[in-house]
Amino acid sequence: MKHVFAELITIGDEILYGQIVDTNSQWMSKELDKIGIKTVRKTTVADTEVDIITAFEEATTRADLILITGGLGPTNDDLTKPCLAKYFNCSMQMNSEALAEVTAIFERIGRELTEINKQQANLPTKCTMLSNRVGTAPGMWFKENGKVYVSMPGVPHEMKTMMQEQVLPKVQEVFDTPTIYHKLVKTIGLGESWLADKIKDWEANLPENIKLAYLPGLGEVKLRLTAVGSDLPTLKAAVSHQIELLKPLAGAYIYGYDKDTLAKVLGEMLVARNITIGCAESCTGGALASVLTSIPGSSQYFLGSIVAYHNKVKSDVLQVSNDTLESHGAVSEATVLEMALGAKKVLNSNIGVATSGIAGPTGGTIDKPVGTIWIALAYQDHTIAKKLTLFKDRGINVKYTAHAVLNLVRQTLLEMDGEKAIN
Amino acid sequence: MKHVFAELITIGDEILYGQIVDTNSQWMSKELDKIGIKTVRKTTVADTEVDIITAFEEATTRADLILITGGLGPTNDDLTKPCLAKYFNCSMQMNSEALAEVTAIFERIGRELTEINKQQANLPTKCTMLSNRVGTAPGMWFKENGKVYVSMPGVPHEMKTMMQEQVLPKVQEVFDTPTIYHKLVKTIGLGESWLADKIKDWEANLPENIKLAYLPGLGEVKLRLTAVGSDLPTLKAAVSHQIELLKPLAGAYIYGYDKDTLAKVLGEMLVARNITIGCAESCTGGALASVLTSIPGSSQYFLGSIVAYHNKVKSDVLQVSNDTLESHGAVSEATVLEMALGAKKVLNSNIGVATSGIAGPTGGTIDKPVGTIWIALAYQDHTIAKKLTLFKDRGINVKYTAHAVLNLVRQTLLEMDGEKAIN
Numbered sequence: 001m002k003h004v005f006a007e008l009i010t011i012g013d014e015i016l017y018g019q020i021v022d023t024n025s026q027w028m029s030k031e032l033d034k035i036g037i038k039t040v041r042k043t044t045v046a047d048t049e050v051d052i053i054t055a056f057e058e059a060t061t062r063a064d065l066i067l068i069t070g071g072l073g074p075t076n077d078d079l080t081k082p083c084l085a086k087y088f089n090c091s092m093q094m095n096s097e098a099l100a101e102v103t104a105i106f107e108r109i110g111r112e113l114t115e116i117n118k119q120q121a122n123l124p125t126k127c128t129m130l131s132n133r134v135g136t137a138p139g140m141w142f143k144e145n146g147k148v149y150v151s152m153p154g155v156p157h158e159m160k161t162m163m164q165e166q167v168l169p170k171v172q173e174v175f176d177t178p179t180i181y182h183k184l185v186k187t188i189g190l191g192e193s194w195l196a197d198k199i200k201d202w203e204a205n206l207p208e209n210i211k212l213a214y215l216p217g218l219g220e221v222k223l224r225l226t227a228v229g230s231d232l233p234t235l236k237a238a239v240s241h242q243i244e245l246l247k248p249l250a251g252a253y254i255y256g257y258d259k260d261t262l263a264k265v266l267g268e269m270l271v272a273r274n275i276t277i278g279c280a281e282s283c284t285g286g287a288l289a290s291v292l293t294s295i296p297g298s299s300q301y302f303l304g305s306i307v308a309y310h311n312k313v314k315s316d317v318l319q320v321s322n323d324t325l326e327s328h329g330a331v332s333e334a335t336v337l338e339m340a341l342g343a344k345k346v347l348n349s350n351i352g353v354a355t356s357g358i359a360g361p362t363g364g365t366i367d368k369p370v371g372t373i374w375i376a377l378a379y380q381d382h383t384i385a386k387k388l389t390l391f392k393d394r395g396i397n398v399k400y401t402a403h404a405v406l407n408l409v410r411q412t413l414l415e416m417d418g419e420k421a422i423n
Numbered sequence: 424m425k426h427v428f429a430e431l432i433t434i435g436d437e438i439l440y441g442q443i444v445d446t447n448s449q450w451m452s453k454e455l456d457k458i459g460i461k462t463v464r465k466t467t468v469a470d471t472e473v474d475i476i477t478a479f480e481e482a483t484t485r486a487d488l489i490l491i492t493g494g495l496g497p498t499n500d501d502l503t504k505p506c507l508a509k510y511f512n513c514s515m516q517m518n519s520e521a522l523a524e525v526t527a528i529f530e531r532i533g534r535e536l537t538e539i540n541k542q543q544a545n546l547p548t549k550c551t552m553l554s555n556r557v558g559t560a561p562g563m564w565f566k567e568n569g570k571v572y573v574s575m576p577g578v579p580h581e582m583k584t585m586m587q588e589q590v591l592p593k594v595q596e597v598f599d600t601p602t603i604y605h606k607l608v609k610t611i612g613l614g615e616s617w618l619a620d621k622i623k624d625w626e627a628n629l630p631e632n633i634k635l636a637y638l639p640g641l642g643e644v645k646l647r648l649t650a651v652g653s654d655l656p657t658l659k660a661a662v663s664h665q666i667e668l669l670k671p672l673a674g675a676y677i678y679g680y681d682k683d684t685l686a687k688v689l690g691e692m693l694v695a696r697n698i699t700i701g702c703a704e705s706c707t708g709g710a711l712a713s714v715l716t717s718i719p720g721s722s723q724y725f726l727g728s729i730v731a732y733h734n735k736v737k738s739d740v741l742q743v744s745n746d747t748l749e750s751h752g753a754v755s756e757a758t759v760l761e762m763a764l765g766a767k768k769v770l771n772s773n774i775g776v777a778t779s780g781i782a783g784p785t786g787g788t789i790d791k792p793v794g795t796i797w798i799a800l801a802y803q804d805h806t807i808a809k810k811l812t813l814f815k816d817r818g819i820n821v822k823y824t825a826h827a828v829l830n831l832v833r834q835t836l837l838e839m840d841g842e843k844a845i846n
Contacts, residue, residue, distance in 0.1 A: 016462045018453030023444060025467075030441030039439040040474065042467035044448075051463070058481065182440070193497045193539040213470075214498050215437055216578065224437065279730075281709075285716025289709025289730045296784050296817060298708075298732075304740070305730035307702075307712040313727040313770055317740065347736055361719050389532050391557050394719055396580060 004037045004175045007063035009055050010044040011071035011080055012154060024069050024159055031163060036177035036228070037065060047071060052083040060147055065171060070154030072137040074116045080151055081140075085124035088142060095123040098138045105136055127151075134161050141170065148174060178228055181235040184215075185223040185243060186260055187253040188407050192216045195223075199249050202242075209235075210242060218396065219403050220255075220262075255410060262406045263291050263298075269413055270301035270351075277409065278347030279305035280318050280339035282330060283357040283373055288402040303349045308339065318342030329368070331356050333385045336374040340385075344378050352378040353405050357388070359397045371397055375405050377412055384412060427460045427598045430486035432478050433467040434494035434503055435577060447492050447582055454591060459600040459651075460488065470494060475506040483570055488594060493577030495560040497539045503574055504563075508547035511565055518546040521561045528559055550574075557584050564593065571597060601651060604658040607638075608646040608666060609683055610676040611830050615639045618646075622672050625665075632658075633665060641819065642826050643678075643685075678833060685829045686714050686721075692836055693724035693774075700832065701770030702728035703741050703762035705753060706780040706796055711825040726770045731762070741765030752791070754779050756808045759797035763808075767801045775801040776828050780811070782820045794820055798828050800835055807835065 008025045015022045022044060029039040040062055045051040052071070059066045071080035085092050098121035106113040120137050123129060130139030130150070135158040142149040150167050152159045171177075187195060192214050196203070203212055209229055215222040225242060227235040247254065256265045270277060279288050289305035292298055306317050311330055314320040320338040328334040336356045344352025357373025364370035371390035376383065388404055390397045431448045438445045445467060452462040463485055468474040475494070482489045494503035508515050521544035529536040543560050546552060553562030553573075558581040565572040573590050575582045610618060615637050619626070626635055632652055638645040648665060650658040670677065679688045693700060704711050712728035715721055731737040734753055738745050743761040751757040759779045767775025780796025787793035794813035799806065811827055813820045 015449075016452055016465065017456055018449045018451070018462070021444065021446060021449045022465075026438075026441045026444045028441070029439055033440050039441075040469055042439065042465075044465040046463055182442075184442075191534075193537055194534075196498050196539060197537060213436060213500055214496060215442075216496065224442070226440075281712075284713075285721075285725075286704075286709035286712025286728055286730065287716075289704075290707075290713045290821075293708025293710075293730075293732065293821075294818065302708075303733040304736040305709055305728075306740070307709065307716075307728035307730065309716065309722050310726040310770075316771070317727070317729070317769060346740060347733075348739070393557055393580065393584075395717065396557065398713075398717075 002176070004065060004177050005040045005063045006032050006037050006065040006067060007040060007059040008042045009052075009059060009066060009068045010042070010154070011047060011052060011068065012044070013047050015044050016046055024154065024156055027156070027160065028067055028069075028163065031168060032065075032067075033180055033182070035168065035172055036180045037171070037175070038180075047079055049079055049083055049086075052079060053087055056083070056087045056149070064147055064175065066147065066149045067167075068149065068151040069159055072120075072139075072151065072153050074120055074137075081122070081124060084127070084140065084142070084149070084151060088124060088126045088144065090124050090126040092122050093125050094118075095121050095129050095138070098123060098129050101131055101138065102136055130162055130166050132158055132162060133165070134158050139166070141167075143174070179230055179232050179235060181227045181229075181232060181239060183225045183227075183239045183243070184258050185225065185246065185254055186220060186256045186262075187223065187250060188220040188255050188262060188403070189411075190221070190250075190253045192221050195221050195250065195253065199246060202246055202249055206242060207238065210238060219400050219407075252411070252414075255407070261295075262403055262410070263295050266406050266410050267292075267295045267298055267301060269410065273413065275350035276301050276303050277351045277353065278303045278343045278349030279405075280314075280343035280352065280354040281305055281307045282309060282314070282339070282355055283359045284355040284398050284402050284405075285309065285359075287398045288353070288355060288405055291402050291406070303347045306343060306346060314339065314342075318346060331358055331368050331372060331374060333374055333376075333387070336376040337378070337383055337385050340376040340378040340383065350379065351409060353409060355401050355405060357390075357397070357401065359401075360392055360394045373397065373401050375401060375408060377405075377408050379412060379416075382412065382416070384408065427488060427600055428463045428486045429455050429460050429488040429490060430463060430482040431465045432482060432489060432491045433465070433577070434470060434475060434491065435467070436470050436500075438467050438493075439469055447577065447579055450579070450583065451490055451492075451586065454586060455488075457603065457605055458591065458595055459603045460594070460598070470500050470502055472502055472506055472509070475502060476510055479506070479510045479572070487570055487598065489570065489572045490590075491572065491574045492582055495543075495562075495574065495576050497543050497560075504545070504547060507550070507563065507565065507572070507574060511547060511549045511567065513547050513549040515545050516548050517541075518544050518552050518561070521546060521552050524554055524561065525559055553585055553589050555581055555585060556588070557581050562589070564590075566597070602653055602655050602658065604650045604652075604655060604662060606648045606650075606662045606666070607681050608648065608669065608673075608677055609643060609679045610646065610673060611643040611678050611685065611826070612834075613644065613673075613676045615644050618644050618673065618676065622669060625669055625672055629665060630661065633661060642823050642830075678830070684718075685826055685833070686718050689829050689833050690715075690718045690721055690724060692833065696836065698773035699724050699726050700774040700776065701726045701766045701772030702828075703737075703766035703775065703777040704728055704730045705732060705737070705762070705778055706782045707778040707821050707825050707828075708732060708782075710821045711776070711778060711828055714825050714829070726772045729766060729769060737762065737765075741769060754781055754791050754795060754797060756797055756799075756810070759799040760801070760806055760808050763799040763801040763806065773802065774832060776832060778824050778828060780813075780820070780824065782824075783815055783817045796820065796824050798824060798831060800828075800831050802835065802839075805835065805839075807831065 127140035339354035360370035550563035762777035783793035799808040
């Protein structure tokens with residue numbers, strides 16, 4: 001078994017101009033990854049002969065499998081077929097099988113088969129035709145000097161159908177592919193470099209066939225473990241074993257795996273404990289409630305949020321005392337704690353959480369610059385407040401704060417579990 | 424003036440493995456297009472030295488401007504900086520300006536600067552450092568043999584901030600680009616084909632050098648006018664003239680231009696009229712408040728929102744009668760009207776708005792399928808309720824509803840202006 005490398009070539013000006021996002025290549029590389037083929041490069045080129053042929057020439061130096069999408073339409077700006085014929089040094093010829101399929105499609109939809117449509121069945125002589133069950137442009141399979149070139153339509157559902165039904169099975173026949181297993185470990189609360197420092201010995205001792213990557217996001221870092229071998233259960237067990245070794249080092253920061261989100265994980269924790277949550281939001285302005293309610297079924301544990309932008313709403317609805325607001329200000333530990341308690345009481349929830357801060361871009365002072373944000377939690381007889389010192393962009397400060405609150409709740413529940421276990 | 428060509432290089436296994444979609448390169452090519460620079464290729468390469476350096480070598484044969492994203496983190500799998508140093512045949516050196524910036528960031532957030540973090544300021548000697556205002560990895564600008572190479576972080580908001588504030592202005596200084604003037608006309612309330620039909624004669628009579636594109640979005644359609652020439656004031660005047668001709672045809676649907684958002688335009692209307700708004704949200708779950716408070720300075724007119732997910736919050740806090748909830752249900756005209764009135768009263772605002780519906784994916788019934796959503800407004804003695812019948816995705820239903828509420832307020836205020844003018 002040797003490594004099989006793939007290169008994806010997308011042909012089309014509309015992607016280079018930024019008019020559409022190329023989602024095909026992500027889907028294709030995921031599918032290849034599942035059968036152990038590593039994508040080594042993705043290239044998008046313009047609808048011109050020289051660019052297309054250069055891309056073919058470059059790809060052949062790097063990859064065993066070259067998947068090409070786009071440029072197969074019946075109009076003059078679609079150049080993929082003539083470029084393939086030129087590249088493989090062959091002529092174009094009407095393919096009778098392809099013509100029969102195109103003719104059948106037009107009969108089925110009751111439209112006249114024009115000369116332009118017939119041209120879709122005109123293919124380079126060196127290719128094996130791939131049927132298009134959901135469109136009119138057939139695909140093409142070329143094999144030369146041990147390399148495979150596949151040309152497919154750019155329309156996503158046509159490409160996907162052709163890949164799943166024909167290309168992937170054929171590729172697995174031709175190449176002896178390894179098995180690859182990916183696992184994402186999702187952490188929050190520690191920056192990339194601190195996390196790297198904490199787990200450096202573990203990382204250094206990973207077995208040869210397991211690679212680690214750091215994928216940083218907003219306030220969180222994902223660790224991607226990639227194991228390569230020949231047998232999936234063995235790889236899964238090896239990765240599980242490494243995660244068990246990782247837990248004592250980074251356990252408190254790990255909130256989930258693979259497709260888990262912090263809001264989803266917290267929701268499951270609340271459901272498991274049969275407790276509810278309510279919010280009091282100032283600087284997050286509804287974004288905290290919004291991320292909590294983004295989870296289907298969140299009405300099981302989320303009761304509501306009082307978005308108290310104006311101080312009068314803080315005092316009237318959340319029952320924050322005017323004394324506190326006057327002597328400490330709205331952005332203060334004292335206020336945010338009263339807000340959390342107010343949310344708990346007014347919304348009649350088990351947990352109350354609150355945010356108050358200066359999201360920016362204006363409103364900062366020397367004592368409380370933009371990015372000064374307080375968050376708080378009230379649950380049973382616990383109250384906790386925490387100060388965040390964030391960056392400068394309003395939108396980012398808000399999102400970051402909402403996630404920090406979710407993590408504060410998560411951590412508090414875990415710590416209380418720990419205390420219970422000890423007592 | 425000659426054509427300027429750009430190539431985009433994205434570095435990162437996570438894109439090749441299909442774990443994330445590369446949205447950066449679409450955004451970048453759009454921005455380049457706006458200043459008349461044509462993207463000729465997009466390439467994604469793996470985190471290996473040979474792949475990265477080969478991509479640099481190939482790009483230089485095709486492009487004048489090479490924009491590189493990714494691979495700038497502080498960990499060992501980030502290779503962009505050493506590769507740039509090798510490619511430009513220079514050494515790495517601690518950049519004092521970059522070190523000062525990284526140090527300042529760590530001081531501000533009150534964390535210790537570790538050796539790994541310091542390494543972020545270690546840069547190839549031939550580069551000009553680009554500040555990263557919203558992250559810790561600085562960017563790099565290289566100019567050699569008339570070609571410009573720019574390396575930026577892969578985190579989207581860091582890359583975007585760096586592009587807008589530093590890279591695009593510098594690129595326009597270095598290259599002689601044609602003058603292109605874009606103007607966006609933003610409409611809401613009419614689908615793309617209906618709008619196109621309304622303005623088809625105007626569109627047919629646009630001058631040669633002004634092109635029109637329809638950019639449909641969530642409940643809105645943007646019209647992009649692109650004028651190409653050599654003199655900006657002339658282009659601006661020509662586009663303004665066309666917009667004056669458009670207004671009698673589509674005026675009621677036009678809510679703004681360029682960077683205007685519905686929330687910003689509505690905020691300006693509220694400030695101009697010196698009136699305040701408060702919300703009662705069920706199905707939007709905080710998203711309505713969130714979009715209103717996304718506007719800096721929104722505390723001038725936004726007082727707060729009661730996110731009443733649980734019916735008890737609707738009755739306890741918003742004073743919706745239990746009779747109404749029981750006989751009509753939470754998703755009903757009667758309930759949403761009482762919610763709007765409740766928001767107005769409890770938050771003490773001039774305008775009260777409300778949402779209640781079934782966002783999905785579950786919770787639908789035969790009478791009230793997923794996507795059945797009521798919105799309402801109360802202002803002075805006006806009350807209006809409106810039923811929306813939306814699509815099936817939870818996230819889209821919520822966003823669409825929030826925008827529909829903003830537009831309901833905008834239209835109501837405009838209609839009341841009209842009535843006042845008549846009386």
